[in-house]
Amino acid sequence: MPAYYLEALTVFLGLVLLMVEAFGPRDSKKLVGFTAAAGLAFIFILSFFAYGPEAADPGDKWDSYALWNFYAFDSLARFYKGFALVCTILVVLMSLDYRSILSRFTDDQESENGTGEYFALPVFACVGMMWMASAKDLAGAFVALELVTITFYILVAYLRRNVGSLEAGVKYLILGALSTGFLVYGIAWIYGATGTMNLEEIGRSLALVTFEGHIGTNLVLPATEGLADSVVVSLNTASPTPLLFGIALVLIALGFKIGAVPMQAWIPDVYQGAPTPTTAFLSVGSKAAGFILLIRFLDPLLQPGSPVAAQVTLMLAIMAGATLLFGNLAAIGQSNFKRLLAYSSIAHAGFLILALAAWKPASESDLGSAQSVSFYLATYLLMTLASFFILAQVRIQDGSEEINAFNGLGKRNPTLAIGMTLIMAALAGVPLTAGFVGKAFVFMLAVDAGLWWGVALAAIGAAAGFYYYFKIIRAIWWEAPADGAKPLVLPQITRTCVVAMTVATLVLGVWPQPILWLLN
Template sequence: MASIDRLGPELILLIFAGIIILADLVVPRWRSGLVAASLLGVAGSIVWSVTLVARDMRGGAFDGALVVDDFSLFFSFLFAGIAALVILASIEYVDRFVRHQAEYYALILASTAGMMLLAATTDLIAIFIALELTGVCLYILVAFLKDVRSSEAGLKYLLLGALSTAVTLYGMAFLFGLSGSTNLTDIANVVAQANDDTRAALVMAMVLLAAGLGFKMAVVPFQMWVPDVYEGAPTPITAYLSVGSKAAGFAVVMRIFMEALDARFISGDWANMFAGIAAVSMTVGNLIALTQTNIKRMLGYSSIAQAGNFLVGLAAISAADGELALGASGVLFFLAAYAFTNLGAFIAIIAISNRTGSDEIGDYAGMSRRAPLLALGLTLCLVSLTGIPPTAGFIAKVYIFNAAVQSDLVWLVIVGVLNSVVSVYYYLRVVLQMYLEAPVSEERIAAGPALGLAMAIASAGVLFIGILPFPLLEAAEAAAQVFG
């Protein structure tokens, strides 16, 4: 039974997803019940994860297909938190749907389970299934509005997602061919003994995997879908994609690359590859973000630039000698800080656009007078995205750039800092717009209780991590020890 116990957090989410869909057939249109059930599912998942920690149930399950360790637990809590905030942020938005509200919440729970599995699975077959469980749920959620824009975004996301899955699979097929096993530990043993004959095939598998998973992480040159999908998708789903899907992408990349491809003679290659992608992602994302007029598209490009920042940590993982954990824990810390920050920004955007019906940055003029608290929260999050103290984003950037310096990646840090300076312009342009321009209308905007609560949690998280980063730092370092 230990195996089933270790699958508990994901299983609870999937069970509640099923319950929600079935309950909707029995009791149609019971809106508050749907929300309560989905939040209950997330809470149950968190309680189970806490139990796993409390009883120290770390270890493998299902014949090595799944593992519960500090890394997977870190992501279990992160994804559960993200799901809870996204559900809170969705309530008001989803109330406008005439039909299929139950499916909306059920799909969020199912995709959260998929993301948790992505961080916890240690077998190529299981990883592939987790990848698709997350992906297929998200394709449907992106197209959920079924209007012109949303369906176009969903179709584009699906076509590119399926393409990237095929590429990932091809890489997995070669890893399997080299090792004769789908288990990451077995693959690591084979890779450790690889010689120059097998090196070419190994590099090819590595590049295919990075290309396919680069889509999930949304890094250049696999970022084409990001702005379109972010603009067309329902805004709560955009928020979910920008933090959840991205974090899941990084989780699975760390799991595969740091567990299976960790051997010295190949890790240098992928560290260099990630360093290059990091520099290009930061630069391209920031430069295009400068020209955007739609705030969702702007945050889309900003998320590409932020993915570049995370990749700095991945590049620093292997370049360091003896300091292995610093880059990895930097990525984890940054992902958690970014989750609070970006969710906060999107929650403010949802609250504002629920009333104004517009995502244009021009329409945020004078928002400080129309919605003082929302404007303050949005400002806090944008300041954190820029990386200015006393926010979570500042600590995260300092930590990850410090890891890069220790790994002799000074050039990458210079690129990163220059890019941070560029990003000040487009993030703070929104703040200036809100505080200095005259409002387009005098109508007051107030967030509903659920959105207000979500905003308060996200803002508190941003400030708390910014001022007292140590609890999260310790958790991130413990999680990174798994690969030490």
């Protein structure tokens, strides 16, 4: 099956969901949610059978479509499409157990009428993320990214009778629009400097250019395997500055998606105000989509021999250092668990950017930056979504998202407490959990690249992380439960998901290979 069917099917699923919402039961949106989860699961299975143009039969026409100039399908694309699908499935499942809050803060408190789109919108966002995974061209990437962002404008402000959610929506909208501006402006500068928006062609022209010529040099890119004809691009070869300016703008814009300094300011407020499943989706799905785009964007710029590699690496290293410091140090003082997770998501972004700053292509004996980042994100998905699943239930049953709502969880639900302890330990990067393996990969890359400042900041960050994640463990086990606290019982869906993710976190901590198989 040609790979682009996946996106097409997902869009179709979204439309079907809107129909189910319109013609299905008025007062319960369970059916919409389950249809979404089942449909996405089906597409996820199909994604293992998808292939790109290289596997087309001789008689096929589709492999010569112009689409393939915009759309890549390699192991990374397949991985991140699967990532987006799994993340969306889990978010939809989380929303199913979150319906009571959704209906409380929308039109009709008694019924779920008017909450059905909450299950359809993530599917559309998922399409955007899947397309970002395949982005090969800055124009296509921009369209896909906007599809995700615009969907999120609605999802963040979905609780329309809740001031916090509306405030978060406005903040996200304003900063999102700003970052879109940065992105378009940056793409324009890059186009002006290189004469193309195709990332592959940018890479090939950077390999040939020396920046000693004139403005408006015509460069002939020889024909290669993927591209049948030679291409002529018009370059500004007088100075690398315009190109670097464009790159910096795009990096800042992507920094908004992945939650990196200097575009991190929206994260705590938006995370706190948005409905919890949306927050989870933002912090995992949207971040991962931002990273795959960043990887695709950096790949040509950091290839061996690229004349701008040193400057781009420096920009990334500065971003990584600042993000690590900001995320980890600001998290220390948090008393609200959702805000803590927000800062923690910034901190994790710092580790991930550090891995990119220590750019290394995959080799025979070692993982490259792209694989390490992908692995880290996969473990991050498990740990973060599991925490949000539990947080959503604490919110519903105790009405609080503060850390002290977890006080005495060890007595109120010991099994859940053990699970939560493992997840927090994994987030902190304790060995034998998946979180440690991811962090170890990042450290190894940074040491290998000789980014000593980065290593030192990452070590400080990891130490701070140890402190603030263990604050939760301390609350769970060492503090007494509040007076009259009832046992916390997880509903079926949440329980199954949390158990599955916790077990996966442990298994991957000892045996990380399965994720890397998916990457090959």
